[in-house]
Amino acid sequence: MKIASVRPIPLKIPVSKSYVWSHGIVDFFTNVLIEVKSDEGLIGYGESDIIFGVSQESPETIVQVVHKYITPAILGKDPFNIEEILESMDDKIDGHYSAKSGVEFALWDLKGKYLRQPAYNLLGGKVREKIEVDFTIGIDTPEAMAQTAKKMLDFGYRTFVVKVGRDNELDLERVRKVREAVGPSVKIRVDVNEGYTVEKAIKMIRLFEKYDIQLVEQPVARWDTKGMSKVARAVDTPISADESNSSPQAAYQLIENDAVDILNIKLPYHGGIWNSIKVASVAESAGIPVIVGGMNHYEVGRQANRHFAITTPTAYSGYAHEGPGPASQSLTDNITKDVITYEDVKSDGGFVKPGDGYGLSFVLDESKVRQYAYEV
Ligand SMILES: [Mg+2]
Numbered sequence: 609m610k611i612a613s614v615r616p617i618p619l620k621i622p623v624s625k626s627y628v629w630s631h632g633i634v635d636f637f638t639n640v641l642i643e644v645k646s647d648e649g650l651i652g653y654g655e656s657d658i659i660f661g662v663s664q665e666s667p668e669t670i671v672q673v674v675h676k677y678i679t680p681a682i683l684g685k686d687p688f689n690i691e692e693i694l695e696s697m698d699d700k701i702d703g704h705y706s707a708k709s710g711v712e713f714a715l716w717d718l719k720g721k722y723l724r725q726p727a728y729n730l731l732g733g734k735v736r737e738k739i740e741v742d743f744t745i746g747i748d749t750p751e752a753m754a755q756t757a758k759k760m761l762d763f764g765y766r767t768f769v770v771k772v773g774r775d776n777e778l779d780l781e782r783v784r785k786v787r788e789a790v791g792p793s794v795k796i797r798v799d800v801n802e803g804y805t806v807e808k809a810i811k812m813i814r815l816f817e818k819y820d821i822q823l824v825e826q827p828v829a830r831w832d833t834k835g836m837s838k839v840a841r842a843v844d845t846p847i848s849a850d851e852s853n854s855s856p857q858a859a860y861q862l863i864e865n866d867a868v869d870i871l872n873i874k875l876p877y878h879g880g881i882w883n884s885i886k887v888a889s890v891a892e893s894a895g896i897p898v899i900v901g902g903m904n905h906y907e908v909g910r911q912a913n914r915h916f917a918i919t920t921p922t923a924y925s926g927y928a929h930e931g932p933g934p935a936s937q938s939l940t941d942n943i944t945k946d947v948i949t950y951e952d953v954k955s956d957g958g959f960v961k962p963g964d965g966y967g968l969s970f971v972l973d974e975s976k977v978r979q980y981a982y983e984v
Pocket residue numbers: 799801825826850851872901
């Protein structure tokens with residue numbers, strides 16, 4: 609089998625309610641669907657995910673990079689040789705990991721369809737039968753955030769991520785109100801998304817500690833490894849890296865510099881599932897748990913996260929995950945026929961399963977793809 613074509617399809621789907629976080633306001637998801645076709649006519653799909661304000665890529669760069677660099681680098685190659693294809697893409701152009709991850713997801717999908725196996729069976733097999741998911745609460749008034757937490761408790765969620773770090777005088781109140789709403793047995797994490805200075809982070813985390821915080825994520829700027837390590841040493845709460853964990857190399861450096869207790873792995877930052885397995889292995893060797901973090905994925909990206917999480921032993925270290933969970937509740941539509949929803953989380957008691965379909969186990973809804981495709 610050979611790769612015969614690669615096609616990036618940018619898709620824009622609006623959200624019903626703007627999502628606010630430290631890096632800005634989200635009104636649309638704009639991920640790029642990647643179609644990889646084999647010479648035998650078999651098709652695999654992946655998704656290149658971005659978040660404006662964090663990602664160093666945009667729909668425009670992804671489309672250009674796929675057309676001008678990735679496609680010429682991999683046309684005619686055997687789609688089974690993922691390691692070789694990753695090397696060829698890196699040789700042609702450095703970085704651009706989200707563009708590469710969309711292609712890589714499509715290769716797992718294609719490979720699974722060809723072998724008539726779900727991708728998890730090609731990735732080492734399932735570690736457990738299901739994955740615990742968390743719910744992330746965007747920045748709002750403390751009262752509104754507490755209300756969201758209360759509502760989502762009914763869907764079985766037992767870990768909440770409280771976003772802070774923008775108009776931050778109310779941050780302590782946000783954490784206090786959410787704790788009050790969910791009671792003592794539920795886990796609360798605080799995600800600062802780089803919103804504090806080192807001094808402010810230390811001061812705030814000490815205050816948050818009163819409310820029994822499971823971890824604090826990315827308290828300071830992504831480039832400030834020294835600052836992260838200073839914060840991690842000064843507080844009792846475990847510190848997780850997200851934006852800092854921006855490449856396989858960065859993951860190693862964070863661990864090496866004692867800047868993290870937990871690594872949040874986002875597949876698009878590392879070029880897909882295979883590189884993320886390597887990052888998880890580095891974490892495992894250092895005794896560091898991983899969280900599988902989410903971006904503004906459509907269901908294709910969510911499924912890639914599920915197949916990765918369920919085959920990753922360090923993802924079973926007592927921390928729930930966002931990436932494998934349902935797409936954001938405010939996303940107005942999706943691109944597959946089978947979508948995991950909050951109701952599914954509820955019936956699985958706060959967990960999700962990847963499904964057993966071949967490849968990445970989704971059925972693409974081509975009419976939705978036509979509906980949301982746009983020119984960049
Ligand atoms: Mg985060």
